[in-house]
Amino acid sequence: MLSLKYIRENTDYVQDSLTRKQSRVNISNLLEFDIQRRNCLKEVEVLRAEKNQVSSSIAELKKGGENAQEDILAMRTVSNKIKAVETELRKVEESIANDIYYVPNIVHSSVPVGKDETGNVVIKKWGDVPDFSFKPKDHLRLGEDLKLFDFKRSVKMAGAGFPLYTGLGAKLERALINFMLDYHVSKHNYTELFPPFLAHAEAMQNTGQLPKFKDDMYEIPEDALYCIPTAEVPVTNMHQGEIIPESELPIKYAAYSACFRREAGSYGKDTKGLIRVHQFNKVELVKFVHPDNSYKELETLLENAEAILQALGLHYRVLELCSGELSFSAAKCYDLEVWSPAENKYLEVSSCSNFENFQSRRSNIRYRNKSTGKSELIHTLNGSGLATPRLMVALLETYQQEDGRIKLPAALHPFMNMEIIAIP
């Protein structure tokens, strides 16, 4: 979240940022509440000061064995007054809390202005669109022929959108996860984590999933827990409430998790196979960094995610998201899109974002500034590195042979113990 003080002192900038983000959030209510709050505070603080003063004089009198009855009676009315104003204050603060959680992060000045996906800027293309001497099959057909997934039977377990990987498909899924984790740990110096897949409401609120995206999450009401939509949630919350020594920054984590998304409102879109599912696997990269370096760290985060696609030899492009496409919590974001030969389009496999102190303010994650000795909010970043389903789509389609077999890229050979996936 943003701080109320920041909104108050930079109202025009925040409003401009909201406009660029295509947000209809109204901050004038918030500013009105802010004034009310400060008026109440002033009132209550004067009364409290009086209370403290008289209270200590009562204490003095009693110590000296004197009668303090007069003061005590007077304090009774003051106390009641305080209670009344405090109630009012609490109401105003509740209104502020309700509203401020719906205000999205500000947009970084480097972000191109635009209102929808047409405003995104392609800043890079890597590799070539693969060329086929035959008509390439789509991943569904390939999966069926090679018995890699079973979408019909998975319905018996959990319904549509919960993929079941079978045989070499299951092994390939596991190989991709292992390959990516190993790569980030050994080549990019991330620390590997295996986090819980459920998180409580506070954790969800800290990273910005709640309150706005409640409907997109699976919930377990008996235990007040939610299924995580990304490992970003548990991993970012790992340092909640901590003050991290400046010398330990940046902290970099790579975490595998299953991800659960209800995808409410997107029914009928991308219903084919693996392209949009309720449960999927992802290796997530999360960084806790010094505020001065966060944009540099965003660039390397992007490079780290790209390295996976390069190692797998898959054609992709990088988008710099325009202001209107930025997610709620992000100040700047790059999307990585891999090429699907059968779909004949690019599919998003990663978003790399800088959240600046939007998440760390909610989660109260700080570092100790060496020169001032004061604690300040750190910046958080994260990016997928990568999500498997669409990666699987691109991989199968890109490396298919005319005879229907899949010739795996060399990077996966050690993880699969084979070079070619053949028709069983």
Next chain:
RNA sequence: GGAGAGUUGGCAGAGCGGUAAUGCAGCGGAUUGCUAAUCCGUCAACCUUUAAUUCGGAUGCAGAAGUUCAAAUCUUCUACUCUCCGCCA
């Protein structure tokens, strides 16, 4: 599921109705001098004020409600942590 103990500043830790000791670490300063020590100040977030990183005020003891002139301290509820028992992969 049952029983018990606990949750205080960055950390450690006292206080158990009169308004948060003390130690360590950090930051600032002073002083003596030299593989460092000693002393002083400061040490979340908030409001107000200021030329100011200034003065002041209020808050703050897991969270919420209550009793009281006054709550870290008493009462109730909630959350979390630990220990033991039971059940289970």
